[in-house]
Amino acid sequence: MDSSASQNASVIYDTPGNPAPENAITGFFETPDGKRLRYAIFRSTVTRATGTVVLLQGRNETIEKYYETARDLTEAGLWVATFDWRGQGGSERLLDDSIAGHVRRFSDYQNDLEFFLENIVLPDARLPFFVLGHSTGGLIALATAPRLANRVERMVVSAPFVGVHGGRFELATLRTAVGFASRFGFGRMSPAGSKQSNLSFEDNELTSDRARFNRNRAIYETCPQFILGGPTYRWLAESFRAIRRVQDPAHLASIRIPTLIFGAGADTIVPIEAIEDMASHFRASELITIDRAKHELFQEADIYREQTLAGIKAFLPGEL
Template identity: 55%
Template sequence: MDSILYATADNPVPENHFAGFLEGRGGVKLRYAVFRSQEREAKGTVVLLQGRSECIEKYFETINDLTARGLWVATFDWRGQAGSGRLIPGNRAGHVTRFAEYEADLSLFLEKIVLPDARLPFYIVAHSTGALVALSMAPELENRIERMALIAPFIALAGQSMSQRQIAVIARLASLTGLGKRTFRKGDPSLEFAQNVVTSDARRFARNAAIYAEHPELAISWPTARWLDEALKTMRRVTHQDHLTRIRIPTLLLCPTADPLVPRKAVGDLARIFRAARLIEIDGARHELLQEADRYRAQALAAIEAFIPGSDAEETSLGA
């Protein structure tokens, strides 16, 4: 077993990698790993950004897919989750003080690990919350990142008992009254396939559940009120036309049409006012596209492969 990364029976650690810990803002420990391609000449490096509550191990299959295509993969666990340092000692809730801390950690990761140790050019492939962070930082990433593929970007919230506006008001009030570290739900999210809403693939769901069952220290629970407050404020900012106009990085938006967490309409509306983006919908897929059944996941990977590294003709069509 790798001393930093964890293998399970059907999820071995990809070979040819190095891993370690990086000190993020405020001294928070960030776990990272860089996976090299076996190809003699690398096509570049994908900076793979996870969603909330995920871990590096959950992406081993995708990492193997990308390195087989001649790309290196550099990734890390967000602060407060997986193998990185927790922000509320002894509490499993998913928490962050400011979303800007995620951005600072990504910037540090690019500066300290990716730029000196990985292969140019650099691309971002980001899922859900990772895509929200990438969108937020994108105006400042133009000189470092060639292209971005954003999967089910967490730009709006659906599938809840309250409206997004109601959740935003309650989360803001909780944060302002000293209750920001509280969660709206009790217990831990279910690890039963029948209750899950993020993938229709039982095998990949079981594989991922086994990671957390064997290594419970990687798991976190529901998001805190402060986390929701920060996420919702960031959503409002990144979906504003003024922000999107400042993004010049060619961007692929991958939208699973059966996503119960991020409304399809919200992603479509974003694509219409986001000049640097093109939208591809994966019909029938749920939120976690890279953990979905082959018929959906293969479409997502094909779209990413066609977009990264891309071509001059594609850049012209995107208006880059």
């Protein structure tokens, strides 16, 4: 592990208005199939830590985007361990077209999570372990949860990617088209119109907080190597299959980890109805909806973000 300030500086980055936490252990780890993934562990500023949160980012996110959240949790007595998923952020890209958001199999994400837990988090972080997953990270957490019961004590998912907006016929048509394209040689291509866009704050669907929007945009301006475009057909097909598996009541019944689910009431990325339907079949879960909040609850305005953090601190064991 790289623990000095100079070593950290070569792995994680300061960006305007967003300095890296000083209490970081950083580095890269290699997966069994040879992919090089970037990680960081942020140690608690409290002497007696009450556990470690394994923070799972959404699609097209980076470690830098979660500095503020890491500080909130470490100040509350928790360590935070996170890594950039394969194919995004500072981790190894999977295609020659490095801007394409791609994955070969959704299970690769699940295997990366388990490898990270066993080989990076378990040897050096503080027990017990909790999982906190946002959006695609939430889908990965839910998909992997039956295999995590002996290692993870509690789990939180924020706006988990368990559905997309559209009518039943539209969604069925989309799944069919994406699956066809993936099977017949177009899996590494992205649908037309899905390339990286440069939306204004007024047009964004992720947050109502202008300052955090600008801070997050500055990450990609400072570190253009982190830029990611739209997902490939293969990524979409694999994600839709994972969503279908996670929505299966039999899969939800197999999850024994107590789980807190956050839904965003004004989410135009993941429909709140899909999250509510999943929660209705998920006996080990509790759902909290943050009214009027947009998709990225950890990047949202304080009025919404503080509700989310308060719920997490009340749910995780220990004096937070």
